[in-house]
Amino acid sequence: MTDATQVGEGNAPDAGVPPTSGRWKLIGPGIVAAATGVGAGDLVATLIAGSRFGYALLWAAVIGCIVKIALAEGSARYHLATGSTMLEGWKSLGRWTSWYFGIYIIIWGFVYGATAMSATALPLAALFPAVPLWIWAILSGVLCATFVALNRYEMFENAMKVCIGIMFVVVVGVALIVVPNVGQALAGLIPTIPDGSVVYTLGLIGGVGGTITMASYGYWVNAKGWRTPEWMGVMRLDNRVSYIITGIFVIAMLIIGAEMLYTAQIALSSGDRGLLDLDKVLRERFGPVVSIVFLIGFFATAVSSILGVWHGVSLLFADFIRVHIKGGTGSRVGLEKSAAFKFYLFWLTIPPMTLLWFGRPFTLVIIYGALGAFFMPFLAITLIWLLNSARVPKEWRSSWLSNGLLGLSAALFIVLCINELVGLVSGS
Template sequence: METTPASPRRRWSLIGPGLVAAATGVGAGDLVATLVAGSRFGYALLWAAIVGAIVKVALAEGVGRWTLSTGRTMFDGWSSLPGGAGRLNWATLYFAIYVVIWGFVYGATAMTASALPLAALIPGADIKLIGMASGLIGLGLVWFGGYGLFEKVMAGLVGVMFVTVVGLALIVAPDVPRLFTGLWPTLPEGSGFYTLGLIGGVGGTITMAAYGYWLNAKGWRGPEWMGTMRIDNRVAYAVTALFVIAMLVVGAELLFAAGVALQSGDRGLLDLGEVLADRFGRGVATLFLIGFWAAGFTSLIGVWQGVGLLFADFWAHMTGRAGEEAVRGQKSPAARAYMLWLTFPPMALLFLERPFALIVAYGVLGSLFMPFLAGTLIWLLNSPRTPPEWRNGWVSNLLLGAAALLFAVLAEREILGLL
């Protein structure tokens, strides 16, 4: 654990919490959404992927700046907002309801996403059993291991994703001149919702709020770590943007020209595995499925660890013990109780043969947190709660305001789709 600020040269060697947050936010379903965008519109929406990365940098930087400049967590900030009675206000009540419902749905989704590629690699394997085993392995990792081990495992899995996803983009040989044409913002007919999804969906979940907790776990405390945090954050989301661009390349080169359609959701990546096996051989398809698994499992363990910390902080505030580190840490009873909530009750949902309601519920719930995070960051970072020198400038306000508006539109889309 680092306890003193790094020199400018050493900052590059300390990158970690941002990579954890970014990798947790890039799930298998996000990769499918990017593939579908590439398969339908070629490179036309490349600019949207880059804008999405910039939006995520602004959100994560806001979380990090709040944490380092004030020495307080995101939940400290939410609990300081007005409008409520006792220890509950509108923000903490929203979080409490959201985190319980979302955790139940997400647990099943994450276990399924981790199981699908393994089931494809093991003929006759039962997706339900592999999903439950994935949940238990993830639980064991965050239950018994500390942050250091967790970060190393995440970095290793990101390395696997990098080799497979970026390697696949190189194998399909991108048309570089045509790729650069996608940098100019255009909206092909019928691309509106895909554009919004590409900007807002990749790399953005409730775990963005956990970034500050991972900074503290790393030992970065105080404004003197601001420069290190900003490098960490920008490099992490640059890697995320590279993943998105690579999958857009695959969609454009492998699927767009051939007119291949993918299934929606995580199963679309299994379709791509079959296309790869036909085009490049079973070895390439196998490596891709391993990368697919890494994307799913990073999201699983990132949520088990990061949202567990958020819930523990919530519980510490509700019980009047917010100042006690043992009550709000990774090994606290509340954090472990939430990890169990993510693991065992959702296993019942794995036995649904066609979990349409589960998929719809996850889409709606996932869209409802990011407007909350962006909006509360604008409030906190423009208020006297933040030291004057670290409050928002006009660029930060513009980016966070755009993020709040974007995610609100995405949430409206999901809710209208449900109705």
């Protein structure tokens, strides 16, 4: 049995039949999803939770990873079991999905493009302050878009593995040098909700590693050449290993927050800039070498999110055009080379550059936040709907465990959605 990926219809990768051994060597699409989903802002949110509540919310980080495993597995299971894509599944639920997703992906891409480029520019500007931040932001967006446009999935996956490798070594390394309190960490696995921690608890469970790219996982599984239900076991291994890695990231950042910030009562800025605040603390405590290594890890975290979104969400948009605009339900071969894919790469990169100078208009931010708040509930609820319907062969429909986890996800994200909408209305 060979592991080599064959070339199938229209030069699309086809991995054939999965091997009986050495399956861990095939892990890849889940790494891409995990690296994309864990952005700089997610790490800061975890840091802030650790800085305010110590180890008390460690259990929430673990539960969050289990929730993400269920969501990503559901997305890929639908692809493998039915031979259809998520966009085809959503279309089967009614035209309302077309209106929601079409509006959402356009506004989301415009605002996220500027956010992602700015986040990637922050560590570069800190390492090379002679170059203005806006130049680093533009270079980051253009170079990542060019890389995605010119390379096939295999090269893209390899680049993402390098990024997550750097992230892992740096984040876990910093967590080790701050000397975690093992006793308190173990106590943090017992569910408790300290006063004032409800929002942070929900955010830890639902926020880290959860974005629109969770719906891209099935597309990356197909891009890897896994196309039939025979690959279900490999996909599940890939997904679980990847979100275990995500869990280690989250736990490491919470340890850093608990040991370096909670005990010293140091506050961080919200958003991506909070990592620059942490860099200052690391420089003061451990010196410039650790600071530089941390900034490199910060850059790897940010650039992996750009690459993952530029590739994964462009695939979603290309399939949206194919399914909802052109009305096609046939072959999805060549989405990466389609005009729609290239247009969305452009949309993520060039128009958002205007926001680098003028900031984000208030009305646009409100619409972006409102639509974004609905996406994860939309994904969780539609997965429950699709995976328990006749669209999926009976043997691959959701079990009680899968339905329970997806139901928990849906309930969680509805609460987070309401909290987000209340925050938008109140301006907090």
